[in-house]
Amino acid sequence: MSSSGEEEALQVPKPVDYGSISAPELPSPADEKLPRSVFLIILISLFIYVFLSALDSTMVATLLGVIASDMNELENVSWVAASYLLSCAAFQPLFGKISDIFGRKPIVQICAILFAIGCAMCGITTSFWSLVAGRFITGIGGGGLNAMASITVSDIVSKRQRGLYQGYLNIFFHCGAASGGVIAGVFERLFGWRSAFLVQVPVCLICIFLTQLYFQLPKSSVGNGMQGHGYWKKLAHIDYTGSFILVSALLALMLAASFAGQEQDSSPLLFRGLVLYSVFGLVSFYYYDLKVASQPIIPIRLLHNRTVLASSLCCWFISMNLFTCLFYLPFYWSAVKNLSPLECGMRLILGSFAASVSSMVAGYIIRQSGRYWRQQLYTGIVVVLGSLLVFSSRRNDSVILDSLVNVPLRYGTSSVITILLIAMISSVKSNEQALVTSIQYGFRSTGSTLGVSLASALLQFSLRGQLNSRFAKLSDIPEKWVGKLDLIKNSALADPSYTFTGAPQFARNAILDSYDYSCHIVFGFLIVTGLLSLVSICFIEDHDLESDK
Structure with a gap:
């Protein structure tokens, strides 16, 4: 479908100035489309989300040995880290299109809720594979928060200012990544390794509360989602077939890569099967997206640019x-x-x-x-x-x-x-x-x-x-x-x-x-x-x- 046809189908207002606030308007609160306080609260919430996502992804490396010893799962402990990376890689590409349909605010909140649920599961579970499942859910939320932070910043600042604000996001990302091991070590020593996961939950809940109260975008922004459509009609616009093909193919590819990296000599058939399925899935997604899907989850024609x-x-x-x-x-x-x-x-x-x-x-x-x-x-x-x-x-x-x-x-x-x-x-x-x-x-x-x-x-x-x-x-x-x-x-x-x-x-x-x-x-x-x-x-x-x- 052409870009104009897709825009008409979604019935979103055409953004003015890239759906953003222009640079001359940013410094002066009186001239902004968004109140300065709202603008800052949105940014601070996004910064905290990015910090938590980076913190969570790096602190696990410090805790793997303790977790393996406590749960007596040395042979399988790598799945605690791998499950996060798998879900993050597989689901991240979906959030752009879904947030175009439902709007940025609900998708940011859903990602934050998934992140909090995953951290809570990791903090209270006594089962190793429940811990792995918790990390998988955390990866969906954490990967979504990273992507949605960048997408949302593009909605509220101009392209020329965009790199500067991405720099601000990266500062919080790198601070979170650098401090993850230290924070995990401190909480593990004082309260046990589960506390390192649990302490993130209230922080995330506070950000969810702030998002609910203050999150808003310029009225002209495509980030407000489809206008004049009910919840069920919005659900009908999701490309479920394309999403399934893409996610399953990426999961297979990441699993195959993990097996290759871990040298799984005992399962060559599984490795070959994953590789074949990932190749078949990605080729099928390309054809389906280009020739079949009316509103593809990721328009493959963009890669022709x-x-x-x-x-x-x-x-x-x-x-x-x-x-x-x-x-x-x-x-x-x-x-x-x-x-x-x-x-x-x-x-x-x-x-x-x-x-x-x-x-x-x-x-x-x-x-x-x-x-x-x-x-x-x-x-x-x-x-x-x-x-x-x-x-x-x-x-x-x-x-x-x-x-x-x-x-x-x-x-x-x-x-x-x-x-x-x-x-x-x-x-x-x-x-x-x-x-x-x-x-x-x-x-x-x-x-x-x-x-x-x-x-x-x-x-x-x-x-x-x-x-x-x-x-x-x-x-x-x-x-x-x-x-x-x-x-x-x-x-x-x-x-x-x-x-x-x-x-x-x-x-x-x-x-x-x-x-x-x-x-x-x-x-x-x-x-x-x-x-x-x-x-x-x-x-x-x-x-x-x-x-x-």
């Missing part, structure tokens, strides 16, 4: 790059340099600060210049250089070098992601801004999960080969260890800390060298994804934002 497609691919590769670095640079420090989680976390602080600052800088430059392409190209180059810098890491680097090594990459990736959103919403019509925002978040969440899983598969494959090769060259093996080399290798594969806690002296250098080499294979993956993102940037068009101040 050169800027939207290039921006989406760039976002995909950038997310792979960023999350691979966030997961495997600390892993390198831990496995090769024997650093504690706290020491690794301290070395990431400067990178988190750089990521927050870069979003603000990118938004400010866009507001001042009204252009974004050159800045995006420069920061894309910074990502490649930052990836090379991470690749140059050595086990004898000082604390200062370790702290600085991820700063350029974090600065570049955060800036690129911020500018990508501006590029995407500036290349489509006003009633499509929520849809392309959902597309970006869909590519971000799938890219991050796929990136970490591919990096894990690379690490495992390389590590196994390196251990076999280096152990074959060992000499002067003590007599008591003859015939036990396979046991040592399997222990080294299963536990990165085995080098320092139980490995015999004659094998330690071989294990350390294997981990060092394999981690640098992963760092080489950073360079590849950085280059692919830079190539994608070259195909993005530069739209003039001068007319939208």
Whole structure:
């Protein structure tokens, strides 16, 4: 269906000035379409939602060991983290279209309620698989809150101001991500690990209350949803078939990636089946969306837009790059340099600060210049250089070098992601801004999960080969260890800390060298994804934002 036909079917008012408040109106409360107090309360609520979502997603990493010990589920504990990522990646793309139908306010509230329910389930359950289900529900809500925050900000600020406000959102995101482990550790020590989930519930409920009282958008905004339609008629406009095909295909893809990353040798048929279904599902979704659906959940024709497609691919590769670095640079420090989680976390602080600052800088430059392409190209180059810098890491680097090594990459990736959103919403019509925002978040969440899983598969494959090769060259093996080399290798594969806690002296250098080499294979993956993102940037068009101040 054409864009005009879709707009007529939804019967939404055509937005004025991109459905937003223009920049000259923002500083003066007297001239605003929204009262200044309402505008600020909406922003503060969105900031808190983003903070909680980021906090929740990172604090689980700190609690996994405690949860595994308390519930005696060491073999399955990875599903506590994986279930969140799966639901987040699968459902995030749906929120743009659904919020166009029902309006931003009810969808924000539903996402917040799901987030609160999921956290409450995690805090009170005594069953491990109920905990996993709680994390799955939390992922739907948390992923939705992230996407809806960006979509809603686009409704109330102009395109030229948009990057600056995305920078504000990113500050809260990075603060939440950086403090998640610390807050989880404090509450776990004082009140038990369940309290780290429960403490988020009242905060979320307060934001839901504020949203109910104060959330409103300019009357001309498409974010107010379909006008003149009842609840049941709005439900009839949802593309249930397309939503099911897309969600199930993405779930299959994420599960396959998780199995690949965890090297599930015991279930090759399941892995192949998931891959085949995900490919079949995505191809079917493309055909159904393009040829059959009258009001598709994500109009696939938007990906025929050169800027939207290039921006989406760039976002995909950038997310792979960023999350691979966030997961495997600390892993390198831990496995090769024997650093504690706290020491690794301290070395990431400067990178988190750089990521927050870069979003603000990118938004400010866009507001001042009204252009974004050159800045995006420069920061894309910074990502490649930052990836090379991470690749140059050595086990004898000082604390200062370790702290600085991820700063350029974090600065570049955060800036690129911020500018990508501006590029995407500036290349489509006003009633499509929520849809392309959902597309970006869909590519971000799938890219991050796929990136970490591919990096894990690379690490495992390389590590196994390196251990076999280096152990074959060992000499002067003590007599008591003859015939036990396979046991040592399997222990080294299963536990990165085995080098320092139980490995015999004659094998330690071989294990350390294997981990060092394999981690640098992963760092080489950073360079590849950085280059692919830079190539994608070259195909993005530069739209003039001068007319939208």
